[in-house]
Amino acid sequence: MPLDYTSVLLLSPKDSTLVTYTLTNEDGEYQFKNVERQPLLIKATYMGYLPVQKELVLPETGDLEVDEIQLMPILQELYEVVVKAAKAPLMMRGDTLEYDASKFKVPPGATLEELLRKLPGIQIDKDGNIVAQGEQVQKVTVDGRRFFGGNTKMATQNLNAESVSKLQLFDDKSEQSKLTGVEDGVKEKTLNVELKEEAKKGGFGKLSAGMGTDGRWTANASFNKFDKVNQFSVIGYGNNVNQSGLSWDDLQEFKGSSAFQYGDTGDFGFNGRGATNYISFSGGDNEESFEIPFNNLNSGYSNNQAIGINYNYLKDKKDFNSNYFYSRSDQSLESFNSRTNFLQDNTSFTSTDQSSQNNMAGHHRVNLRFQNELDSANTITITAKGRLSSLTTYLASHQELIRSSTEQSQMDRNNQSDKWSGAFQGTAIYRHKFKKNGRNFAASISDTYSKADQNGIQKSVVDLMNSTDPNTYFRNLDQLNQSLNGSNLIKSSLLFVEPIKKYFSGRLSIISASHRAKQTDKYMMWNRATPKS
Template identity: 50%
Template sequence: MLCIPYYCKNVIISYNLYSHNHQLALKKILLLLCLCLFVAVAHAQTGGRFTLKGVVGDTTGTGLPEATVMLLTPKDSTLVNFMRTNKAGSFEFKGVKRGNYLLKITYVGYLPYQQNVVPNDGDVTDMGNIKMTFMDQNLYEVVIKTFRAPLSIRGDTIEYDPKAFKVPPGASVEDLIRRLPGLQVDQDGSIKAQGETVKRVTVDGKRFFGDDTKAATKNLPAEAISKVQVFNEKTEQSRLTGVDDGKHEKTLNLQLKDSHKKGGFGKVAAGVGSEKRLEGKINYNRFNEKNQFSVIGLGNNTNQGGMSWDDYQDFKGSQSFNWGDDGDFGFNGGRYIYFGGGDDESITIQAGSGAQNRGFNKNWAGGANYNFDTKKTKFNTSYYYNKNTQDLDATSRQTNFLTNSAFTKLDTNGRLNSNQNHRGSLRFEKTLDSNNTLVLISNFRFGNGTADYRSHQEYFRGVQDSTQLSNMSDITNFSDFNSFAIANTAIYRHKFKKKGRNFALSGGYNVNNSEGDVRQRSTNQFFRTSQTVADSVLNINQTNHTKSLRNQIKSSALFTEPLSKKFVLETFYNFSLKNDEVDRDVFDNKESGQVRNLNLSRYYTNNTTFHRAGTSLRYSYNGLNLLGGIGWQQIHLDGKFAVNQDDPTRTRIDRRFSNWVPNVSLNYDLKNNRYLYGGYNFSVQEPNIRDLQPIVDNSNPLYITMGNPNLAPTRNHSFNIGYNHFNATKFTQMFFGAYYNLYKDQVIYSQTVDENLVTTTMPTNISGGRSFNLYGQYGFPLVKTKSNLSVNANYYNNKNLTFINGELNDTKGNGYNGGLRLDLTPSDKFTFYANANWNISDTRYSLMSAQNQKIVNSTYGAEMNVKLPKEIYFNSRFNYNRYVNDRFGFNQDMPILNVSLYKTMLKSKKGEIRLSAFDLFNKNRGISQSAYQNFVSQEQVRTLARYFMLSFAYNMRGMSHSVRRKGYY
C-alpha cells in the first residue's frame, strides 16, 4: 500500500518535468500503481490468515445448497466477505485476516442464523454443522423487520444494505453504488450491474424523472437509501402485452428509509471561484407511500450540466419517447419509423452542441417530478427547463482525398450559441379491472435559440504543409429559431379468460414543428494564378426563412393466441401516416432590396404512408424463448415540390416500396445468471426528411449540400449473438458477443469537387456497405467487497462506400479497443479507482492508398478519496488523454488534475465546506480526431481551464432518527 503516496508524489513531479517525455512517465506511473496495488492485495491475503469453514443444513442434517453466508465485522456489521454454499451445503472462507467476526447465514424459508466467530490458534477454524430452523409464517414478519443482511441473493435478484458499505457524509447514491460488489459506475455516470448496462433506475419502484438512470443516482443522498435492489425486469412491450419475449432490462431500485418518507430531504450548494466562476445547485424531495415529489435546479458558468441529460439531443427530440413504450407492437418491439431525432430541419442543428467540456458554457436548469402510485393507478409527470449559452473558439484541419489528389482545409471559427427549451412528460396507467388496462402517455418540448457563427477558412492543394493556396473564405452566419413537438400515445390491453390470449391496441398523434431565420454572409476568394491576388471573388448575402411542419397519426394492434403450453402465435399490424410540409424562402440582399432566389427557395410537401402486418410463432419452455416470424410492409412516398406555394407548377414524387421482413430471435435463460441471446433481423429505414428535400444549402459556399427526392429506403440485414454470465457466489462477470450488418440501398453522400475545391454533396443509395463488431469483458474481485478488476476488448471491421467525382471509393476501417479498470474500496477511509483505455483505428482508402493511416487515442484515469482526521476528506481525480496520428504529425497530450479538500460540520454533519482546484496543470482543451470515408480531421477547441472554487453545501434531512428495533438492520 506504500505505492499510493508514491503515486501522488510522482503526479507532482510529472508536472515539473512536463516538457521532458511526461506522457511516458505518467503512463508508466499509472500502470505501475495498478501493479503495486495488485501485488499488495495478493500479499495481504497470505500473512496472519486463517480458513473458516462449516456446513449449513436443516434440523435433519440435510445440506442446504445456495445459502448466502456472510462474514461481518462485529462493531458495525460491515461486510468483509460472502459466498454461497455448494450442493452439499458446505462453505469455506480462505485467507481470512485473523480477528473476531460475526457470521450470518440466510436461506429462503428459514430463520436467519448468526454467530460470533473467534478463530482458534490453528490455520483452520471449523464451525461444524450449522442447523437452520424452518421459518413459521407467523414469525416471517418479525424476522424481516429485525434481521437485515448486508447482502442477499435470490435467483437473479441481489439486495444490498447500504449500512454495510459506508460512504462519507453527504455522499450521493452514485458514490454508494461504486462500493457495491457487482456494480460499476462509468465516468459518464452510467451504471453497469453484473456486466450489463442498467436501463432503469426507480425510487420505491416508481419512475424518477422518466427513465433517466442518472437523475436519481446523482441527486439523491446515499443516507436516504435503506436498500439497493438489482434485478431483471421484463421489457415494456412484454409487460403491456402479457407475453414474455425472453428479453430483460437490468433494473436498479432504490428503497427509501422510513425516516425519509416522513418530511422532506435534499441538498443545497453554492460556490464562488477564481476567474469569476459561480455555481449553485439544489434538490428537494418529499416522499411517502403513495406520493413522490422532487425538485432540482442549478446555475453555473463552470461547464457543469449537472442533470445528466444531453440537452441538445433532447432539444432535437431524441427524448420524445423517454420510456420506450410508444405503443409500436411487432418485431423488435416497434416499427422502423421514429418520430423526432435527426429528422429536424437543418436550422435547428446550429444550436449548442451540449458538450459541456467544449468552450465556455453558462447553464441554467430546473425541473420537477411527481409520482402517484397505488395498486390500480400509476401517474407520473415531470417538467424540465434548460438554458445554455456556449462561447466556443476552435481550430481544425481536414484533409480530403480525391481520385488522384487531395486538398486540406484549415478552419478557425468562433460560435456563440444560446438556446432554451422546456420539456414535459405525463404517463397515466389505470388497471380498469383484472382483464383491462389503459395507458396514456404524453411528451412535449418547445424551445428557441440563436446561433452566431464566424469562420475563416483556407484551402490548400495537397495533404499538408502545402503553400499552394487555392481558396479563402470569411463566413458570418446568424440564425434565430424556435421549435415545438408533442407526442401522444394511448394503449389499451385486454386479457381474455383463456390464459395467454391477449389483445393490445394503441393509437398516437405526434407534431414536430420548427421555424427560423438565417442570415448568411460570406466573402470567398479563389486563387489560380497568384497566391496574393484573387482571380475571382464570390460574395454571398442572403436571408433564409424556413418553416417545417410535421404531423403523424399512427396505430398498432397485437393479438396473441396460445397454441399450447409451449407455443404462442402472435399477430400484429402497424399503420402510420406522416405529413411533412417545408416552406423555404431564400432572398438575396441587394442594394435595391431583397430579391427572391429561385434556385434555393423551395416549397415541399410529402405524405409517408406505412403499413406492416406480420405473424410469428414463439416457443417458450424451461428458459428457452425462440421466435420466428415474417411480415410484409409497404412505404408510400407521395410528395410535391415547387419554387414557392403560389407556383402552379409542381413536381410530383410518387414511390412505393414493398418488402417481406423476416425476423428470428433467441433468448435462453440458462439459469444461475447465464444468458444466451441472438437473432436475425431485416429492417427497412426510410430516408430522413432533410435528405429527401430537393433543397440546395449553401450556408458554407465551399461545401454545398443538396437533397435527393429519389432516395430509396435503406435495407439492413442484421445478425447478432451474445452470452452473459454472472457468478453470484464469486461475483465474477463475463460477457461477449458479436453483431454483423449488411446494407442494401444504404444512404451515402456522394461528393463532387470542382477545380475551385468547392465540394457539393448529395445523398444517394448504394449497396455493399457492412459492419462487424466483436466484444467482450471479464471482471473479478481481487478481494471480495474490497477490490475488483475488469478487462475489456473490442474489435470492429467496417466497409464504407462513397462516390468521389464519379468514382467509387471503398474505405475499410479496422478498430482495436482494450481497457482495464480497477476499483479499490478497502474501507470508508480510502477508495481508489483507476482505468486505462486504448483505441487504435486503422483506415485504408481504395482511391488513395498512400494516405492509409492509424489513429491512436488513449486515456488513463485515477480517482482517490481519503478520510483524514477531524472529519476532513481529500479527493483527487487525474485524467491523461493522448491523441496520435503519425501520418499527419498529430501528437497531442492532455493531463488534467482536479483536487478538493472538504470538511463536514454543523449538527449531524449537515454542513460541508469544500475547497477545489480544477485543472491544476492548466492544460484542458477540447481535442478530437477522426477518419471516415475519404477524409481525416483534427480539431482543438479552447475551453475552460484552471480555476479554484470555494463552496458550501447544506444537507436537508427528514426525521433525524429512524425508529430502532431490537436486533440488527
C-alpha cells in the same frame, strides 16, 4: 431437504459484527476460504425458518468441517416476532439479497458510498461505480423509484448513510421487457435503497467554478430536492471554454426519474427498423432537436449560458414529468487558408481565403410527459414537446488569387442571415397486455408541426485585375433572400406482439398511416452592377 441460497454468516463473538458471509448452493453446501483463525460464531438464516447460531472452534491447522445445520420452519403466528428478534445483517428474499443497513457501522455524516464499501460482496471502483457479485450495478433506485436517472454516483455520493434502512440487490428486467411483457433475456443489476420514514425527503446541491489564462472561465450550479412523490431540480452553467451542453452525469441528475423512457415515440412502423425502438441521444445544441443538449464542444471561440428547471411527480401508478431548458451561445470563428498549385511550366497559382464568422443562437425547449397505469393490463402515455430557436450569422471574408507573384483577382464578401424556427410534437400511446405472457397490443397517434423562416443578405465585390474590358474591372452582388418553410406530419399506427419462444416474439405492425403537409416559399431580390472605370 437442502435449502439453497441460505445466508451463512461468520460473526465475531464480542459484538456480533459480520466477518464474512456466503450463500449455500442448490445442495445446501457452503464454503469459506482464507478465514483468520480466531473465535467465531456461525449463523444460518433463511426466509420463513428459525435462524440457528453456534460457536465455532477452529483447529490450529487444516480445515474445519462443520456439522449439518438444521433449520426449523417458523409458525405463522410467531413469524413477525422472530424476524424482529433475530434480524440478520443480510438475507435472501427470493432472488433479492437484502442488507440491514443498521448492522454495518459507519462514521457520523458518512455517505451511502461509504456504507456500500462495508457491505460484503460489494465494491466501489476507482471511478465511483458500484460493482456487486462481479457485475457493475446499472441502476440505483430509491424506494423502488429511479430518482437519479442512470447516474448511480449521484445517489451514492449524496444520500446520507444514516437515512438508509435497507439495501436490496437484484437482477431487474429491462425497460422494454417491463413495458411489453416480453422476456428479452436482458437483466440489469439493480440496487434499491429503502430510506427510513423520517428521511424520505431532502435536498442537495453543488457549485463549481474555475478560471484560467486568457480570461477563460467556467461555472456550474445545481440544486435537487425530493420527497416521497415529488422531485424538483434546477441547473445552470456559464463559460467561455466552448462547452455548450450539460455533462452526461449532470443531465441524468437534472432529469431524475424522467431520464429514461422507453418507446415514447410510438413509431411502430415509421422508424425504418420494423417495430424495434431504440433510445437515441442528442449530443449537440441542435436547433432541430427537442432534447436537452449534452457533451457538446464547439469549434472556434464561444461564450455559453444555460438554465433549466425540472419537476417530476411520482405517485402510485401515475408519473408526470416536465422540464424547461434555455440555452444560448455566442460563437466566433476565424480562419485563414492558403493553397498553392505548381504547374509543369514552372508557374504556380496561389489562393488565399481569410474569414471571420459570428454565430449567435438561442434555444427554448419544453418537455411534458404523463403516464397512467390504469390497471395491470392497460397503460396510457401522453407526451408534448416544444422548441423555439433563433440563429443570427455574420460572415466577412477576403479571397485572393495570385499567379506567379502577380495578383489576378480578389473578392470581398459580407453576408448576414437571421433564422427563426419553432416546432411542437404531441403523442398519445395506448398499451394493453393480454393474459398470455408476452402478448400485447399498442396504438399510437402523433402530430408534429414545424415552422422556419429565414432572411439573408449576400454582398460581394469582385476585382478582376487583368481584365481587358474596363467594364468588368469590378463586379458587385447585392442579394436579399427570404425562405418560409412549414410542415405538419400526422402519424398513427397499431402494433400486435405475439410471443413465439421465451426470448423471441413475432411483431406485426397492423396499420401504419401518415399524412404530411409541407409548404416552402422562397423569394430573392438582387441587384448586380458592373460599374465602368
